[in-house]
Amino acid sequence: MIIDWIFDRRNDGAAAVLDGGRAVTFLALREKIGAVQRGLMNEQGGVIALCLPNTEDYLSAFFGVILAGRTVFPLNVLMTAHEISLLIKQGGVSAVLTSAEYRPLFLEEAPADRRVLLIEDMYGAGMRKPILPTLDNKSAIVFLGTSGTTGKVKIAALTKRNIEASLTGYLSKMDFERADPAGGRFVIALPFSSAYGMMCLCACMAKGLPIVLLRGAFTPELFYKTIAAHRVTHYEGSPLVITFMVQMANRAVPYAIESLKYLGFGGNGIPAETIKKMSKLYPQIELSQGYGMSEASPLIAKHQRSKRIKPDSVGTAIRGAEIVIRTADGITKAPGKRGEILVRGANVMRGYYKNEEETQKAIQNGYLYTGDIGYLDRAGYLYICGRKKNCMMIRGFPVQPEEVEACILNGSLATDCKVYAGRDRFGNESLCARVVPVRADLTAQEIRAHCRRYLASYKCPEEIQFCAEIQKNAAGKTDRKGSETT
């Protein structure tokens, strides 16, 4: 399923990617995939990191690496060289596939056993027909970096079986045959390198649906203009677009956006009130929230198309997955019982790469311990109420507070600090920090500037408060109880 579409020639002439005024056909994309596959045939080693933005090159590289029988390790282009360096070392990466534009991120990465390959060079050797490989269901074909503390990111190892289980679940929920008999055109407003982005692009390719690229700074104007120009029907991405569509509702939208009929989202908890407002303002747009994590390849639950959504819920379990709740009394599916969400199914990862200790904590008796707190209702709808783990979801990206704290402390700017999630004016999670400064005249701008040198922008605290001390718990560690919303 994940690669079958590459060898199905029936839609050769159809558009696979729409990029401004350009249409890249499935045939052209297949040949680019073939070029990457052939280009990697002589590369030694198993893991190839992929660092490219959301373009057709990403698609050809992603599938080309898989067809070459390697493990692809997508990296977010928003990351700094420092963050990427940590991931590459931990992931046992033998080569990096990137473009000339992003080559500078890897200038420090020049050990003899790790090559930097350019996509331009792959194409330069000529377009090729892809060769059908044999992929087993046991080897990892994708690595996904999950949130982790500084220097110790966990890398989820996903097999073909894992990804196809999640994909099957997504396609079942989307019910394209019934809900979209005329097909559709997708905007995927998330990094293709994310777990969610990966699932969406695989789904589009599997169903022969063109992906419309968003080029440039994501603004309301770009969003609406793109929908109108390409008659976009489906959006998958951050729920923040709902936030700004609601905020902008009292302004004239100078573009025809009637084609937009579906808006799927996940990532972070958008207030249910915002979803309700959106439904009233745009009743023709079907909203569908989902829930997942990299370790589940990634989809765990989603609303079924064409069924009324419950705005507080993330939907029901995908086909083939079982969701249970672990309470103090044990594991249950009884409605209303609150506890840690566990999931079991073919979508659950094989484990973390070279991290048996964390794998055994995360997967017990076949259940993935998500670290999220929730409950089920009588109809099996899942509701998320909080997190057991420290991880925050900022702008749809997972952020570990310890990583940001370590960055601040390592800069000798603070003697202590605490990073936590606050709520912005829209009710979305935003990154905040309380800092005990090393000197009285330290400014918030200095802290942000320092963080920005080492961390992606979404990991830089928006709000910074200075204080005399950080509260500790009985064990002497930063007290994070009640931190999640302030």
Next chain:
Amino acid sequence: MGIPDRILRMLEEKKRSGCPVKPQSELYKDLSFDSLSFIALLLEIEEIYSIVFEIAEMEKCLRVVGLIAATERKVREKAP
């Protein structure tokens, strides 16, 4: 405080990059704004000056000089 100074101060407070705020600075590329923080900034400016940016006008606000000019223009337009 005049409009340019006030907006420059807001940008200094809200930017998430170490780059200095200059007239030609791009909010996304140089100052690490994203779509949500960009809209939050515009909404805050709208509240301060009791103005409303239309969606098409927001594109002109992606650079510091454009944001200041657009704000000054909207304030002039609403003046009796």
